[in-house]
Amino acid sequence: MSDQQQSFAVGSKSFTAVAINCAAKAGEWIKTKLGNYTTLKMKYSGQDLVTEVDKGSEAMIRNLIMTHFPDHSFLGEEGVEPGPEASTKALHNVKDADYLWIVDPVDGTTNFVHGFPFFSVSIALAHRGEVLVGVVYDPMRDELFVAEKGKGAYVHGRKMSVSDEAALGESLIATGFPPDPHYAQPLNMKGLQALVPQVRNIRSGGSAALHLAYVAAGRLSGFWEIGLNAWDLSAGALLVAESGGKVTDTSGTSYHLGVRNVLATNGHIHDAMLEQLNKAGAAN
Structure with a gap:
């Protein structure tokens, strides 16, 4: 096995497979809660919202990741105090970790709260500050976007390419x-x-x-x-x-x-x- 292949797995456990599984399970659960959340709180401002679904999604993802990789570090939005200063400090404390999972359990909470179907689960894994794996899952469209460092990016299993507009x-x-x-x-x-x-x-x-x-x-x-x-x-x-x-x-x-x-x-x-x-x- 090459060094690059080794960087994406520990033993028989694939980092990417775990990220995909976490995003899919959280996303499907979030979808069942659309229009059915019970608590809504403001964080930094009236445009910065959180529900029990955000917190539940993050707990689910964290528990699944820690089951597979108990020695890895974890940075999730809902574990950080509101505001830019707290966010910067939280990242500073873990950014040089050997392996760091970075999670937004519901990216687009305001949309979720209003029933506007444009939100996602975002999961990344960084190794000493370099992102190796990135997964974004849109549960409303069942679209899974997956990238591995040096291996391309895919949606619906098809390789993606950026657009060619030049102006x-x-x-x-x-x-x-x-x-x-x-x-x-x-x-x-x-x-x-x-x-x-x-x-x-x-x-x-x-x-x-x-x-x-x-x-x-x-x-x-x-x-x-x-x-x-x-x-x-x-x-x-x-x-x-x-x-x-x-x-x-x-x-x-x-x-x-x-x-x-x-x-x-x-x-x-x-x-x-x-x-x-x-x-x-x-x-x-």
């Missing part, structure tokens, strides 16, 4: 509306105002992980958002990279686990989007 004017891109009203939201609005006249159109589905998966699948030409976290980005960033795209922060620095202001594209429009965001003062 902003031909591009459909996406963004989100951050829950931080003081820093991230104003910056994102500057970017929106700058890019709307330049592109074919802009979408905002409400799940960063699915937006990234859609860039990887060629359904979107690009995606940017300010103020995200490792659990929002790590799986999707690998999907984009393994589909031939490009992922950086909004200053152009290559993606790493600490990136919060992200730009992911098919590669062809990357520099043009960076230029527009920076010209508008919307990068950082």
Whole structure:
């Protein structure tokens, strides 16, 4: 067995198989709870929500992973206090772990709460800060997006490729509306105002992980958002990279686990989007 093959398994247990199993089981359970949650709380702001379904999904995923890999570290959104400072600190404490699972148990909680069928389960595994496996599962469409470092990215078992649009004017891109009203939201609005006249159109589905998966699948030409976290980005960033795209922060620095202001594209429009965001003062 090659070193690369060994990096994706311990003994007979495949990291990717465990990630897929966790995402599928959590996603199917989440789907049964649509319109049937019992508690709703605000976290950082009125746009940052949590239900018992988020917490239950994370507990399910964590328990399944720890059954297979009890010595691995775990970073899940619901185990971290709200706010950017707490998120940065939580990542700092574990980012250099030998093996770190990074989980968003329901990416798109606001959509879930309103019954808007665009949310996902995001699971990534990093080895000493480098993401090896990324899985994003959309339970409403039963779409499973899977990537392994150096082995490509797939949906429905078919290899994905980013789109080939070469100009902003031909591009459909996406963004989100951050829950931080003081820093991230104003910056994102500057970017929106700058890019709307330049592109074919802009979408905002409400799940960063699915937006990234859609860039990887060629359904979107690009995606940017300010103020995200490792659990929002790590799986999707690998999907984009393994589909031939490009992922950086909004200053152009290559993606790493600490990136919060992200730009992911098919590669062809990357520099043009960076230029527009920076010209508008919307990068950082």
